[in-house]
Amino acid sequence: MRDESEAKRMSSDGSSRIRWLSKFFGWALAFILLALVSIPPGFLSRCHLNNRSRAKNQAFGLKHAILAYFTEYRRYPVEPRENNGGDTHFISDNALMQKLCPPPNQTRPSTFDSPREICFFDDDHARPIEGGKFGGGLRHSGAAVELFDPWGNYFHIIIDTNNNDRISIPAANGRHTEIRQTTIVWSAGPDGDPNTWDDNINTW
Ligand SMILES: [Ca+2]
Numbered sequence: 099m100r101d102e103s104e105a106k107r108m109s110s111d112g113s114s115r116i117r118w119l120s121k122f123f124g125w126a127l128a129f130i131l132l133a134l135v136s137i138p139p140g141f142l143s144r145c146h147l148n149n150r151s152r153a154k155n156q157a158f159g160l161k162h163a164i165l166a167y168f169t170e171y172r173r174y175p176v177e178p179r180e181n182n183g184g185d186t187h188f189i190s191d192n193a194l195m196q197k198l199c200p201p202p203n204q205t206r207p208s209t210f211d212s213p214r215e216i217c218f219f220d221d222d223h224a225r226p227i228e229g230g231k232f233g234g235g236l237r238h239s240g241a242a243v244e245l246f247d248p249w250g251n252y253f254h255i256i257i258d259t260n261n262n263d264r265i266s267i268p269a270a271n272g273r274h275t276e277i278r279q280t281t282i283v284w285s286a287g288p289d290g291d292p293n294t295w296d297d298n299i300n301t302w
């Protein structure tokens with residue numbers, strides 16, 4: 099008799115647990131559907147636009163920082179490379195950024211390569227994004243510092259290292275046009291490829 103009532107009680111417990119679980123999953127499903135329906139139309143495209151305007155601000159900030167460095171020291175923050183008399187293409191890696199940004203713990207001047215200890219460039223900390231990358235700001239690693247666009251790639255920079263006050267800007271289909279500027283910066287855009295110009299974001 100006792101075994102029978104114990105079995106009934108266990109069966110009743112099992113049924114109520116199943117009812118509770120099905121109720122829980124029902125509510126969870128309803129909540130997810132409600133959240134999906136509540137995303138305003140155009141939200142995803144606005145995120146895309148925000149990333150583009152963020153990249154544009156970063157590119158102009160970097161360009162102005164390089165020009166300010168030149169004004170201060172009468173030289174560019176990176177050494178020109180041999181390029182058959184042409185201008186030099188750089189990226190926003192540590193070799194460039196360590197001249198423009200102080201290290202996070204203010205351990206200057208041992209690691210901050212700016213003779214007068216001037217901070218020429220600052221930005222948000224890069225955030226983790228998909229693919230194990232960091233994007234949208236400065237990434238400090240020990241004494242090293244790098245700058246990434248919102249899609250986790252370096253910016254590209256051409257500096258007038260042959261000092262003719264002109265830069266031949268790269269463009270689609272290998273076309274080049276000369277403009278009267280001494281520093282240009284561009285982001286490779288969402289596709290991460292600096293040579294596909296439909297989505298690139300530039301300062302000229
Ligand atoms: Ca030039």
Ligand SMILES: [Ca+2]
Nearest residue numbers: 286287291294
């Ligand atoms: Ca591109």
